[in-house]
Amino acid sequence: MKPRPKNEDTQQLWQDYRAGDSYALAQLMQVHYTDLFHWGMRLYPERELVKDCIQELFLSLWQIHATISEVENVRAYLLKALKTKLLRELSKKHNQFYELTDDYAFDVVFSADMRMIEDEFEVYRLKQLEKSLQQLPQRQQELIYLRFYQNLSYDQIAETMQIGRQSLYNLLQKALTSLRKHWQVGLNVLFLILWGR
Structure with missing residues (x-):
């Protein structure tokens, strides 16, 4: 996976695009396409x-x-804009109004390169984490994805999800508490299995 461009570089592309440079917009699309596609597929x-x-x-x-x-x-703006556009398209497609606060599908799955870990214990831990993430409510999964996969700041996540900062912190706290609980149960089961060998 190639590294994400620096924020200054994308800010300069954004300035050039705003000034009428179509090549800069094409570059923005190329730079952010993968993140946007993964984000859209999870929505x-x-x-x-x-x-x-x-x-x-x-x-x-x-x-x-x-x-x-x-x-x-720029990346946070594009993620938010794609989410809005996708929910509008879904509203048209299904003749049902989809809002940003609705319980829409959101799927957290680790990428194939993370699944290629050789260590049996690490594979088990990743599967447990993935299982725990999938048990979270959709909005909590979305928050975890934006924070730890897209590496957005809390302010950027709040803007993307269109929620207040305090609501974001409350949602994150609930998600982390739930993950800790499920994670601890999973590790306890593993240790019982390993102890019995």
Whole structure:
């Protein structure tokens, strides 16, 4: 996995895009496409719909390049914009209004490279963590994903999820408490198994 570009680099691309540079917008799409695609697939696992929404997002961005304002973090802005666009498309597709606060599907699955760990104990721990994550409510899974996979700050997560900072902290606390509980149960079972060998 190649490293994410520095925030300063994407900020410069954003400035160039706002000034009318279509190549800068293409670069932004190239730089953020993978993150956007993974994010979209976790929100709604239909590849073609997610790809279409990403393309429509960047077409929309080009149409408003002269009037769009400055953003503090380009990646956080794009994740939020994709989520909004995807939920609007789902509303049209299913003739049902999807809101940002609705209980939509969100799936946390570790990437294939993390599954290639040779150590049996590490494989077991990853599977337990994945199982514990999947038992969390959807919004808690989304928060964990944004914080630890997308590496967004708490302010950026609050903006992306459109919740207040205190609500974010409360949600994170609930998620971590639940994970600790499930994780401890899993480790206790493992130690009982290993002790019995």
